[in-house]
Structures are given as C-alpha cells and as structure tokens.
Amino acid sequence: MFGGPPSEIPIAGIYFPPALLVVALGLLITWLVARALNRTRAARIFWNPPLAFLSMWLLSSALIAIVLGI
Numbered sequence: 001m002f003g004g005p006p007s008e009i010p011i012a013g014i015y016f017p018p019a020l021l022v023v024a025l026g027l028l029i030t031w032l033v034a035r036a037l038n039r040t041r042a043a044r045i046f047w048n049p050p051l052a053f054l055s056m057w058l059l060s061s062a063l064i065a066i067v068l069g070i
Helices: 018-039 049-068
Strands: 009-011 014-016
C-alpha cells in the first residue's frame, strides 16, 4: 500500500539512512534512561554499567525499528 519502508530520509536536504536515525534516537532514549537511573542511584544494581548501557541501547533501537517498521 505504501511501498515499503523508506530507503532514505531527507533532513535539510541531506539524505540519511533510516537505520542511522533509529540508532541515534535509541542512543538518546538510552542516555535519558541511564541519567534517570544514575540520579535515583538505581544504577548500582548493574554489575557492569557500560555493558548495561550498551544492551539498553540495542534494545531501545530494536524496539524503535519494530514500532516504525524499519
């Protein structure tokens, strides 16, 4: 009906692949969640915080891609 997922997304005359925007949005969301976890001191439960950050980034990017259908 719509022709499938977009192959490129134009922003201010520059064409970006959809995966780049999904990963960037996932990074932003993960950064906000990690910041909230650090402020509430809930990040202490993680054995390896950088590994937890990476896994949250991958999961949030995957969820965004699934929701947007990319």
